[in-house]
């Protein structure tokens with residue numbers, strides 16, 4: 047490992063403008079959301095869009111800058127390792143984000159709802175809603191007027207099962223693509239990687255149609271009580287991550303086509319693959335604990 | 340590599356001229372300075388809020404501010420001190436010192452480092468702007484329990500949520516950078532068990548940050564959904580549970596308090612050996628104690644919730660797990676005392692702050708142990724006793740350690756010794772002020788005065804008055820600190836590379852002030 051050549055970039059304008067963009071995004075989102083009920087969120091929407099636009103430009107520019115540095119050979123193996131540590135810990139932080147929601151789900155299912163139904167030492171909370179019966183999925187909420195429970199929940203053995211198969215196979219196809227990259231088999235990598243992208247898009251399509259079914263046919267909505275709340279926050283954030291992952295897959299595919307990677311130097315590719323495996327593993331957890339059990 | 344020449348070029352110029360240096364910098368020393376000044380500004384801002392609180396509490400009855408504004412002040416004070424003052428100060432010290440301590444040319448990801456910092460001023464601008472919004476700033480306490488922070492919150496809570504998200508992004512990126520630096524940028528020969536303790540404690544702190552900041556993001560996201568999108572996470576009417584909020588929050592919150600104290604342990608472990616002129620007693624036990632504290636911090640969160648009606652097994656588990664933390668903490672205190680034992684000690688300002696840390700932090704640890712006794716906590720919970728506890732661990736704990744660190748490394752940063760007498764005056768004023776403020780809170784807390792209340796029963800009047808006087812003494816003493824820092828930056832007797840009497844560590848092998856770039860070629864560590 048050569049320590050002498052660690053690349054310390056010169057001054058950079060990207061970060062501070064990225065902070066401004068983030069501020070616009072956040073302030074805009076706050077104003078927009080606060081104005082939702084009164085229809086006064088227009089300035090918010092404007093700020094949000096400005097922030098989003100600025101952020102996209104910055105991310106494109108910043109990544110292009112780093113990619114060019116990489117192609118100029120500025121990153122020593124040690125710098126490469128810094129990126130690897132960075133990406134790994136970033137994925138760990140993402141896992142912890144999901145842990146919060148899974149934790150909420152487990153707590154509600156195994157403790158809060160049974161207690162609300164009169165079970166255990168905390169059974170007194172049943173006095174508030176006498177006659178409420180604990181069940182999971184929770185279709186009859188304590189206050190059906192404020193939170194009308196869903197008529198039914200998604201059947202795990204149709205779309206979700208197919209989606210599980212899709213995501214798991216996409217983990218295999220991206221691994222095949224990675225192997226092809228290392229063996230310099232260009233057409234194979236284009237094929238397998240392209241297949242991964244297609245699988246990701248199909249997954250998202252099914253997920254969207256599932257949401258439509260939930261809202262239009264099952265009455266399973268954000269407002270349908272704690273089952274809907276946990277269902278949508280978990281699948282929703284997962285879906286957002288798949289969207290981001292698919293975007294990353296597409297961009298990295300373009301980079302493959304442009305010949306940016308060599309068999310022994312393709313960290314960018316591996317980072318995307320790691321991320322994809324991560325959304326895959328989260329899905330398996332979702333499938334088991336949100337849909338099946 | 341064939342690019343050495345290019346790299347050399349970028350690495351050997353000094354700082355850029357003009358103000359843009361601070362906006363665009365990728366230099367760990369610049370960024371450390373930015374963090375430290377930002378933290379100090381927030382410390383004074385949050386301090387003014389604390390003084391407003393103490394002014395109102397000077398006497399019973401409502402004199403100066405309305406209850407709702409009082410609640411906004413306690414909330415903003417807590418949030419600003421935790422996220423704006425203490426955490427950024429430690430990150431600033433890490434930025435300045437870690438690369439020098441491990442013999443690295445800079446942080447592992449310098450541009451991201453700049454981004455981590457510059458998010459903060461924007462996040463806090465947003466947070467502070469809530470003070471001027473309709474309905475006022477968040478008024479639900481720094482712990483923002485639902486349903487106070489959901490059903491009954493002012494509209495500004497939405498901005499609060501997004502500000503927390505921004506701080507989280509900043510902290511996570513900062514922590515990733517620190518871990519990558521420590522794991523990947525050590526000079527040859529700098530093995531893990533040779534790392535200075537400040538580096539070790541920061542490694543573990545960074546791990547805690549990456550583990551729990553996303554959980555904080557999760558809990559505020561659930562709040563946002565409950566407030567605006569009709570979910571019922573924290574609403575029993577839909578099958579949710581307000582107590583769920585507390586579980587998720589404290590799963591973040593307890594590790595968070597260790598995030599604010601572990602780097603302090605590290606600083607004190609650097610300072611005491613230098614001024615006792617002895618090696619640190621029990622280096623490896625310090626490392627293991629820090630690691631076990633970090634591990635335990637994940638399984639004690641419900642000690643903040645003894646009174647919510649946990650099942651008996653829960654109360655017992657969290658009570659004993661919490662008490663277990665006292666063991667590694669005791670190991671640390673023992674090691675500091677053993678380091679001083681029969682050392683040839685001198686009492687320069689950093690050492691004064693460090694010794695005060697050991698004594699006063701221990702008082703806070705003991706009150707923590709009292710609070711950990713579940714049946715006793717039924718009495719103590721939500722009283723001023725809790726306020727006394729956490730202020731003892733945070734002010735003469737975390738904040739004193741930060742000040743100790745600043746005095747210790749200031750000559751290295753500026754190239755000048757600070758005026759010693761002035762430093763001592765600052766120390767003694769702070770010491771007296773802190774104890775006057777927080778010690779009486781133990782008594783009024785045990786006597787039953789609730790926290791977060793703008794008015795109180797007459798029997799608490801005397802101690803409250805003492806506390807308020809102490810608070811003003813402490814607050815105004817910090818101006819001495821400000822003047823001292825500015826004076827030291829401007830001039831003073833020139834510091835040697837070693838600064839102190841044979842301190843250990845790579846940072847003392849480079850000149851004072853430390854050149855803009857240090858260790859562009861890594862040193863060999865024997």
Ligand code: HEM
Nearest residue numbers: 596599600642643665704707708710711720721725729732
């Ligand atoms: C021996 C170690 C410690 C023990 C056993 C301990 C125990 C406790 C307990 C049981 C409570 C809850 C009291 C209640 O609300 O009724 C508490 C509150 C608190 N502790 Fe500690 N603690 C320890 C160390 C620390 C440290 C090192 C810090 C921070 C640097 C800290 C910061 C806090 C804070 C901020 C709160 C109050 C949070 C709030 O309700 O606003 N503690 N501690």
Ligand SMILES: [Cu+2]
Nearest residue numbers: 593596642643
């Ligand atoms: Cu705690």
